[in-house]
Amino acid sequence: MAHAGVNNHLRTLRAERGWSQQDLAQLLEVSRQSVNAIETGRYDPSLPLAFKIAELFGCAIEDIFVSPSKG
Amino acid sequence: MAHAGVNNHLRTLRAERGWSQQDLAQLLEVSRQSVNAIETGRYDPSLPLAFKIAELFGCAIEDIFVSPSKG
DNA sequence: TTTCCATGTAAAGCCTCCTTCACATATGAG
């Protein structure tokens, strides 16, 4: 599979909280594989999932996901 | 088709600039039908397209797309 | 070593995003 269109800091944010991918998956109500695929850059989350992630970490989508057009 | 997971203000922003759906589609490099489908709530944009839309209008994704968990 | 947990990944299947082509309606200009 090709690279995702957007980079992200999900792994860092998750690690800061001491959560496993499984923990995060349950909080987001998605599968562990989905969390892993997003962290490893295999694909981007849907917009609703991106919102859910941002809400969980209490920040803006732009603080977690980084458009390639910006550094 | 069911309703999209996220509401948006795309139609308003586009109208403020006097752009047709076709105009906006060309600026975003997507089809006119995609713009229409997003405006009419048939589906959500992908995360990369949401970024592109936000960048075009010079604001945050959260300023255009509204998670249903918030009013 | 054995066991357990965390992570990475593959396959198959379903649903969503986005495309093109096509058609319908409405509105305004001439």
Place this chain on the structure above:
DNA sequence: CTCATATGTGAAGGAGGCTTTACATGGAAA
């Protein structure tokens, strides 16, 4: 009326997001 523009939608197909099942690796602990 005729013509052009703007919008809404349907169908079919390709690419991508997400699921479950399953297997592999690596590290920590006993």
